[in-house]
Amino acid sequence: MKDVIYTLLLSVMVLAGTAAMSDAHAQTNTEKIDTVVENTAETNSVLATVSEALDELAAGVEDITAALLLLSEDVSTADSRITNLESKLDELTSVGGDGVTLQTFTEQISSINAQIAELRAQLGIFQGSVTSGPMQGMSGDDGIPNPPVKAYARTDVVFDIQLATEDAGDRLDLVRDNAMHGIVVPRITDWLREDVSPGQNDAPIIFRYITLLHNAAFDAVAPYHSTAVGVYSRIEHRPASESETNLLPNTAVMYASYRSMLEFAPHRADEWRNMMTDYGLDPDDESGLNLSCSQTHELSSPVTIGNHAAKCVLEARHDDGFNHFGTETIQPFGDTTGYQPVNIPDSLVDPSRWSPLMAFNRHGEFGVQQFATPQWANTETYSGLDPRSLRIPPPMSSNHRNADAYQAQADEVLNLRANLTGNDKILIEFFDNKLRELVHRPALKNIDDVVEYIQLEFLLNMAKFDSGTIIWQEKARYDAVRPTTAIQYLYDDEPVPISIDANGDVEMVPANQWQSYLQTADHPEYPSATTCFCAAYAESWRLYTGSDDLPAYVSGDNVIHGYEAILPAGSSLIEPGMTPSEDIHVIFDSWSDYEQRCAASRVISGTHFWPAVEVSVDTCNTAANTVFAYWEMLIHGNAPLRGPATSMDPDPMLNGPSWTGY
Known part of the structure; x- marks a missing residue:
């Protein structure tokens, strides 16, 4: 129906002689765009004249369509009349500027409206002979919930048609x-x-x-x-x-x-x-x-x-503290904080602290890891969130002086890593992929209105960006050990389990050769960044929709899940061609499910301990609420104009003694 109205509106513009638009789909160059803008004011009077008639036409056709879905008799008669109306609409929308006047156009609209009224009477819409019941997937007792009402929606979500790309x-x-x-x-x-x-x-x-x-x-x-x-x-x-x-x-x-x-x-x-x-x-x-x-x-x-x-x-955002564009002496994205690790690959001074590993960086170069962008902790947030006001407790189980707890969490990671299945591995990679939200998306994101789509996208990305300042602040503050280093410290060259083969046999490796399934990230372990981003994303969706649910919808014979992803066989980047052995269909039924499975993926992969993911969920849910409040101000026009962003002062808590006592 929206498409029909657009076509009629454009036809009116042609008939009135105010915009030479022979084909709306051809309006994709700068000259024609300017023409549309210049003629908008002139067209308003014409549009006002016929808008009431168009509204009546739209309502009439929608009523007819709804009635036909429910009618069990006289369908052939109604169908014939509908065909006749559609033919007349085609004539209307195909006319040119050869003598057709606004008066003629409105007379034709009135004629069609009269026929619609007659057809309404025949179908009994106003007499009550047709009663509309709940349609499958929309309401009633069919077990499929209504789509949630979005507080900020301007258009309907297209659930059953993928947006063009x-x-x-x-x-x-x-x-x-x-x-x-x-x-x-x-x-x-x-x-x-x-x-x-x-x-x-x-x-x-x-x-x-x-x-x-x-x-x-x-x-x-x-x-x-x-x-x-x-x-x-x-x-x-x-x-x-x-x-x-x-x-x-x-x-x-x-x-x-x-x-x-x-x-x-x-x-x-x-x-x-x-x-x-x-x-x-x-x-x-x-x-x-x-x-x-x-x-x-x-x-x-x-x-x-x-x-x-x-x-x-x-x-x-040029000088907001992130060092995006570099300085005279520091390359773009390079560290501006002067961070120095306590440990180096060949010398473990403090087993509670992060130890850079020998690994490949994002440029494919092999060498000693460098703390990635520690200056994120000093970057001005969008929402006004002050990361210095949000603190998390120290990871006491990662303090090697708490020997029993230190070993217990390391042993737990060893066991979880060894028992990974192919399905576990591909889901771990799914959450590790920071581009996944550009490829996989919930059904509610299938928005064809570009204004609404971008407003939602900015909310989701702003929540992750601002949350990152807190996570990087606390990573630098605690500088906590990764599982790989803890396991190698505890067991040295003793054999430890790394996997279980198809026959159920445990594969052992020397502890100093043990690796997490994912490459250990180039920043301290606590708190978990990936879990934070999942939590900020999930909480933003909850605030946007007013619900934690990711319900399924019915479209014809198909069930469209709220958030699903197909992970093809052999699509693993770590075990290409092997993992998974078959296509994996992932379905999330709530945002809590999404963030909890994301958090667990970091532990079973061997890259985090449980405390790191648990604190990240709570912290980044909180941050997302602050971001959402600011986003609402932008949407409602209450947010003040921001001036150039500037770097924050270094975290004063970095000046005190280490939480480990060293």
Whole structure:
């Protein structure tokens, strides 16, 4: 029905002579976009004249459709009448400007409405001869719950149709499709996987890029929402008619993303330019890049809006403490805190503290691990969250002076690691993949409205980014030992179990050769970062939907689960071609289920102890609530304009004695 109304609206614009749009799907270049913007005001009077008739038409057709689903007799008669109406609608939407007047158009609308009223009477909709009962999957006693009501939804979620993406070979339509989901995200995912993190597990850098990208997009679509404001820019709201389709918001998003990606990866400039020219957009249009970010602007062009939004985000976050762009003496993302480990690979001074291992880094270079981005602890948060106000207790079982507890948690990890199944391993890799949310998504994220989609995405990524400041703060503070080091310290060259084969035989290795299933991460163990990101993500969804549930929905003969993923046979990055032995269908029935299985995956993989994952769930749930409160202020237009972000002072608690007594 939404598609029919769009077609009629565009036809009205042609008939009135106010916008020469022969094909709405062709409006994907800058010149035609500007035409739409310029003619919007002129078209408003025409649209107002026919809007009431169109509303009646829409309601009538919807009633007919609903009735036909339930009617058990006279269907053939009704079907014939519907066919006749559809034919007349086709005639309406195919007319050109050859003498057809607004009066003729409205007369035809009235005629169709009269026939709809007659058909309503025949079907007995108003006489009560047709009573509507609960439809499967929507309400009633069929065991399938209603989709949750989303407090911030502007459109319906498309549960049974996957959104179009270039990765799937689709050619997207900027009028109807979601450019962020279908064009931008596949391209940036490929770049992150190929150039930034081939292992797809370098959380600080991956989330940094993704959060900035969605921040720029969020600020770019804010003018197309009735109340929302940007984080780092202020642009007057556009008329509601400009967001009736995705064309103008999509265009703003494309320019905001293009400017961001040029800054992130200038060596791929040709690829980013092709992204624009493939959709008729001019990558050399720099309008908006010279505007001040401290002032409110009234901008009509989506090109200018997108460029300005990206510029303001990139400038504001340039010196926020993350060292994204490097300094004269420190490379981009390099440590600005001066962190020095107590231990080194060949010398274990304190068995309670983190010991860098010899391992491959994200560039494929083998060497001594370096604490990845410890300066995240000093990075300004989006939400105003003060990480210094959120503290977690020390990991007492990781203090080797508590000998029994220290050995007990190490032995537990040894046992869990040895008993891993193929299904366990691929689920461990699923949660370790920091790009997974760009590939796998809950059904509720199947949103075709690009404004709503980006608002949700920014919430989810902002929650993970701000939570990361707390986790990195406490990682640096406790500098806690990883299981690999603890096991090697306890057992040296004694044999320990590492796996159980298909015959049930236990494979043993010397403890000093024991490894976790995942490569041990390049930062201290406590608290768990991956668990935190899962918890922040899950809590944000709970706040957004008002529910912990991830219910299933019925679409025809299919059951669509709230969050499911197919992990193909042999898709493991660690045991390629072998694990899993068959396709694994993963289903999460609640967000609690999601975050608990995520937490457990870190322990059974051998990368964490239980206390590290337990504190992360609580801490990052709390952080997500602070982020959500700020996000609501942005959506409702109450958030103040943010100035350039700055680095926080170092954590004062780093100056005291170590929690281990050394």
